[in-house]
Amino acid sequence: MKYAIETFDLTKKYKDFIAVNSLNMKIPNKSIFGMLGPNGAGKTTTIKMLTCLTIPTKGTATVGGYDINENPNEVRKLLGMVPQQVSLYKDLTVKENAELCADFYGVPDDEKEDRINELMELVDISYAKDKRIGKMSGGQKQKASLVASLVHRPDILFLDEPTIGLDPTTKRVLWDLIQDLNDSGHTIILCSHDMHEVDMLCDNVGIISTGNLVAYDSPRSLKDQLINSQKEEYTNLSNRLYKFKKDISSNNKILSDREKALEIQKEELFTYKEMSFLLKNPSDELLNYMETLPHVHGLEVNKNGRISLQIDKFDDNAVSDILKALFDKGAIISSISTQEPSLEDVFIKTTSEADLGPRV
């Protein structure tokens, strides 16, 4: 089976409101898929349909090869879910909650104990196995929720904002765990607003906006697409402006409002890329030299000694040209970083462009 999940015109309407609109997407088997989208975009409704908690108004989907409309019980057996709001019984302990879930999924009695112990070891919650959920910290609850969700060994695991509200250390532990689970063969669908988390963990990302799938690819490709589209747009604007200006100078005309608007648009689009580095042998001479380099539009020395350069965003040769010039001048660079377009930029661009009007 190539795809863990495939949707075919999956649609959900609530009276006149279209929550999900003809969604078509494929989630490869044993991958980590990031489902992104603004609040109210239709992510939760999509998950509800895929987990058979609500019936689609139109279209269908297959989960693990089973149709959600025709074989919902087979689908349910394959799924695990860690919801954003921990939904375990607060008066029961981690172990008791996991046992209850095991019973609901029909896990054989002779396997139950071993599986639960194994999972508690895996997520590192064995030390609190007899602690009631209501008395646990946020991180412990999420781990307990994972144990309960994995007890029936689901092929596909839905994680809805699993790290929201957790401290950075616990976040990292959970990220490692998600990666481990994926390595052990689980397909993971991760819903998150943490772009760094999605960027770092996911093989593919789908962005849902106003009920539609507006972007789908790997995080790297999405970022490349963004920079390419910006570059293309910038080039187009530059060409148009060049033409206008040429026309103005030949006809002695002044810039019209439209041309002024294009100029502003171009300036807005052209944001510099930051390149920063730490020199082992900083000197005024080197700093002055850097300011004169082509592609460099600004220089700043931070309190920690790190030098930040504002360089051309769309020139692929800018970084290597600057480095070459510095090496030739005898600079010794101890660390270097460049600012890349982030998944957040992709998210903002795609969701702002996807404002498709009222969802009726």
Added chain:
Amino acid sequence: MIKKEWLSLKRHPSRFGAIIIMPIIMILLFGYGMGGDLSDLPIVVVSQSHGNLTDTTLNDIKSNNVFKVTDIMDNVTEAKNMVDNGKVKAAIILPSNYDDNTTTQKTATLYLDSSDQMASQTIVPVSQQLFSQLSIDQLQSSQTQTNQADISVENASTKNSVSSQINNVKSGISIQINRIYGNIKYIDFLVPAVLGMTVMMSCMMGMGASIAGERETGELARLFMTPTSVSTVIAGKIFAKLSVEMMRAIILLFAAIVLFNVVVKGGILQSLLLLFIGAICFVGFGVALSARAQNQEDYAQMVMPFSMPMMFVSGVFYPVETMPWIFQKIAYICPLTYLNDAMRAVMIQGHSLEFVWVDILVLLGFTLLFFLIGVVSFNRDV
């Protein structure tokens, strides 16, 4: 804060409706159902005699607004059966010698369903007063006749017969009270229905916490994500609730026996079985009602317009028959009425479960209806 509360209410029409409707229902229940004296208590009269006194007595009984004479018959056994079966509260039996002028002592019998303590407390004094008044009226009437007889005593050839009449009337009319279930205290009357009512309240409120509460916290969604069927989930909830409620019922019953010396004439096990049937019914009611409630607060507002009126019209505190006709009609569509009736029949009257089969059947019918509504309206769309 005031503005916030009002906005919140405005945006939850069901809550707002309940707030408006509940006080109206309550004032109607208290004002019409419980506020006044008992009246229109159903009775039958057995008239085995014929004559002026019988006619006067019947007229007096019929014109007394405490009684509602459903039938006048001449068969004592049939009348007693009607009382035994709870169709009427009492039978007033006028003996065959009631109009016999030669009888010195006339004794009517009040065959009384004493299990309904409230009705008994009204019927007994009213009956005693009625027959006492009849006695006085008869005495006054005979004295008038005596005076007239004295004037013409010398030439009256019927002197002896008139004197005989006077003597007979002077001997009076008495009423013998036959309480078929002995002397029942108010607590004895109250306990069976309070047990039923407590089970009703806790079952209905408990199901709200169990279903609407879990829907709110997401626990229900987790359940519905498993391959377990809706009916299994509901059945699990019901049996869990029933086990708790039966424990509560046992504690309540034994507390009533120990603390208030309540005598369970028909057997503890039969009473518990009735409570069990009632609990299933009310849990079903809770399931049906909570199937669509989004949270506990909504459920609480939804359940109140059902539970509170049911508590008052189902004869827990006052006999159903004494309420205005509209409340009586409502009472017949309340499962608690049937549970109370059966509980009193078993606990006070000492009947077996066969005797209350109609009540049990109605309760099971309600149960089936509630479960059907619950399962149909309950879907996984959480």
